[in-house]
Amino acid sequence: MTSPRPAAVFAAAVFLSLACASAPVFGQDQQAAPRRDAVHLPPPPRDGVGPAGSVLPILIYHSIRPYAPEDTHGARRWIATPETLASELSWLRDNGYTSVTFEALRQNIEDGTPLPPRPVILSFDDDWQSQFDNAVPLLHKYGFTATFFVWVRAVGRVHHMSWDEIRQLDAEGMEIGCHTLTHLILPRLKSDEQLMHEIVAARDQIVAHLGHPVTTFAYPFGQYDERVVQAAREAGFTTARSTWPGVYHTRDGLLSLTGLVRTDSAVALEDALRQQLAEARRRADAGSGLAEPQ
Numbered sequence: 343m344t345s346p347r348p349a350a351v352f353a354a355a356v357f358l359s360l361a362c363a364s365a366p367v368f369g370q371d372q373q374a375a376p377r378r379d380a381v382h383l384p385p386p387p388r389d390g391v392g393p394a395g396s397v398l399p400i401l402i403y404h405s406i407r408p409y410a411p412e413d414t415h416g417a418r419r420w421i422a423t424p425e426t427l428a429s430e431l432s433w434l435r436d437n438g439y440t441s442v443t444f445e446a447l448r449q450n451i452e453d454g455t456p457l458p459p460r461p462v463i464l465s466f467d468d469d470w471q472s473q474f475d476n477a478v479p480l481l482h483k484y485g486f487t488a489t490f491f492v493w494v495r496a497v498g499r500v501h502h503m504s505w506d507e508i509r510q511l512d513a514e515g516m517e518i519g520c521h522t523l524t525h526l527i528l529p530r531l532k533s534d535e536q537l538m539h540e541i542v543a544a545r546d547q548i549v550a551h552l553g554h555p556v557t558t559f560a561y562p563f564g565q566y567d568e569r570v571v572q573a574a575r576e577a578g579f580t581t582a583r584s585t586w587p588g589v590y591h592t593r594d595g596l597l598s599l600t601g602l603v604r605t606d607s608a609v610a611l612e613d614a615l616r617q618q619l620a621e622a623r624r625r626a627d628a629g630s631g632l633a634e635p636q
Contacts, residue, residue, distance in 0.1 A: 390588055396451055398591060399589045399601075400463040402603045403473070404420040404421065405472050407476060409423065422605045426605070430607075433612065435484045440459075440462070441488065443517040448580050452593060465583065467493075468493045487517070488516055489516070489518070490517070493522065494544040495525070505551045509552065517558065518552060526540060541573055559581070560582065561584050583600075
């Protein structure tokens, strides 16, 4: 048996760190993550496997608010302050990045539809109110759009957006995606009926409130397996995002898209992109058919 590649080992460690770190209670923009012994690492994503892919950073945000005294170290792994987000958006704008949607990525990979020279996807999970209050004005200020993944059962609860606010985002040109009904760890659901209900009931409620289809999905806690991927496919989603790190996306990986969880700083973002783009260039040099960003 061959040993795991160093990059895969590092990615697994990053995934486990992010999946297991969060607040122990539900408070202001905090959500409980699974215990480390409850986390089952998903299979390595197919994303990035095969030729003729696209290099496109997918940035993943959760709460956008100042730190609170009661925030644990784990909770802060899911929080980016407004100052951090502003610095990252400013850096992206100054370095020529243009925001696109998951649907645009799919069209580029499957149909060859061109993307702008430096595309980026900005994605926000869990419909936190802090995203509407703090992130959206910054997106407008710096000229970006984003994708908001809706945790349906949380809509209208304290610290979460209302359906009116989600409809407003949709009307402003933001992409709306599905983040399940109750934010469960999908691979742990024994019943196929419950699994499909978590995905399909959420999709149907979002569609009913928006009046048009939604085609992109995000796995709660980044957790998926082949069965969950198939359920997302059967529900009609054409793209789905996990939390594995990566910037290179291929046709086989459209339902296991990689991304970069953001909470730190523009400097950390620049470092992360430099490392990931270097890995992409190595793969291009190895003849994987990688499409380099301009």
